[in-house]
Amino acid sequence: MNRISGNLRKAKLRLMKDPELRKLLVRSGWDEIVLDLDGDGSADVCFSDESGDGNIDTIAIDLTGDGEFNLYLHDADGNGIPDTVLWADDGSEELELLAFGSGVERELIDIGTRIRRILIAEEFLNEEFNISLTDLSAYMKEHLAELIDEVNRMVNAEGIDKVYYFLDNVGTYYLSTVDTTGGTPVPRVRPFGTILLYDGKLYIQTGKVKDVSKQIAANPQAELCAFQDGVWLRLAGELVNDDNIEVKRAMLEKMPELKAMYSAEDDNTQVLYFKNATATFSSFTSEPEVIKF
Ligand SMILES: Cc1cc2nc3c(=O)[nH]c(=O)nc-3n(C[C@H](O)[C@H](O)[C@H](O)COP(=O)(O)O)c2cc1C
Numbered sequence: 001m002n003r004i005s006g007n008l009r010k011a012k013l014r015l016m017k018d019p020e021l022r023k024l025l026v027r028s029g030w031d032e033i034v035l036d037l038d039g040d041g042s043a044d045v046c047f048s049d050e051s052g053d054g055n056i057d058t059i060a061i062d063l064t065g066d067g068e069f070n071l072y073l074h075d076a077d078g079n080g081i082p083d084t085v086l087w088a089d090d091g092s093e094e095l096e097l098l099a100f101g102s103g104v105e106r107e108l109i110d111i112g113t114r115i116r117r118i119l120i121a122e123e124f125l126n127e128e129f130n131i132s133l134t135d136l137s138a139y140m141k142e143h144l145a146e147l148i149d150e151v152n153r154m155v156n157a158e159g160i161d162k163v164y165y166f167l168d169n170v171g172t173y174y175l176s177t178v179d180t181t182g183g184t185p186v187p188r189v190r191p192f193g194t195i196l197l198y199d200g201k202l203y204i205q206t207g208k209v210k211d212v213s214k215q216i217a218a219n220p221q222a223e224l225c226a227f228q229d230g231v232w233l234r235l236a237g238e239l240v241n242d243d244n245i246e247v248k249r250a251m252l253e254k255m256p257e258l259k260a261m262y263s264a265e266d267d268n269t270q271v272l273y274f275k276n277a278t279a280t281f282s283s284f285t286s287e288p289e290v291i292k293f
Helices: 008-017 102-129 133-156 159-170 211-218 245-254 256-260
Strands: 025-029 032-035 045-048 058-061 071-074 084-088 095-100 173-179 186-192 196-198 201-207 221-228 231-242 269-282 289-292
Touching (some): 008 025, 008 032, 008 045, 159 196, 159 221, 159 269, 159 289, 173 211, 186 211, 196 245, 201 211, 201 245, 211 231, 245 256, 245 269
Antiparallel strands (some): 071 084, 084 095, 173 186
8 A cells, every 4th residue: 555654764864865956955853854945944744743743644735825833634544545645725723624534544555655745755756757856846736636626526425426425435245136037136245346426317237147137137226335434325326328438538537447358348347327326324323314316
């Protein structure tokens, strides 16, 4: 798994040894490194060790360029990936919790890796993005702005979007169908992971050769269940086959690992969307929330 954290002392040594990186240094304390990436004299990013175990667990970033940190990525559980995102409005001391939890970790892995690599900056930036250190601040602002939008969309999602984000974050859900091949209907369940929101519809993907596909063809009533962070979702409805090749393409683009087994043009790939669906979010601590689409 990609990691954001690193040993603070090693990072300092690296910084001190590299004249280009050293120029970025605003200050370096026993538990923090503060850098000015764009050379405007004010700090842009701070890597710090809040827990005191010698590892970087928090990154604070000045996204607005006014010398105040306003985005904080914090790795609370020490697994090396930030799981808390805090945001402070311009000039405000108040921190707003944007996102928290393991779902957020998944979303942050990419940006976390990139931020960590600022510490090994020059070659990486040149090779991967063909940009100089002075361009880095702009790059980070742009990239993190997208990230913040995405996190906000996830946190504030309602209706079918909320169902989609939950399933997308959870990674694996369990899909049940009715098997009527033996005469008496019997339930079947298996793990699934494909999920796509396309044109306002929630799609899953399978192969037509699979029993699950045949069971849905014979009886489209299906239900899935997923659980994460104390909340479980049950989604019941009819699964409708859709032969639209654009949806199949979008599914394979979103989940490129499927391309090893499927292509949008083959006879096997199947996408199905939920119709007349009822999604119920439940937990032990609050009333169930029902969403119909
Ligand atoms: C984590 C995980 C995710 C999976 N996601 C899918 C999926 O999205 N679509 C699919 O057709 N099979 C998926 N599979 C494989 C199916 O569970 C497997 O092919 C199963 O046997 C299909 O059900 P069936 O035997 O009743 O046809 C996944 C398997 C695992 C372990």
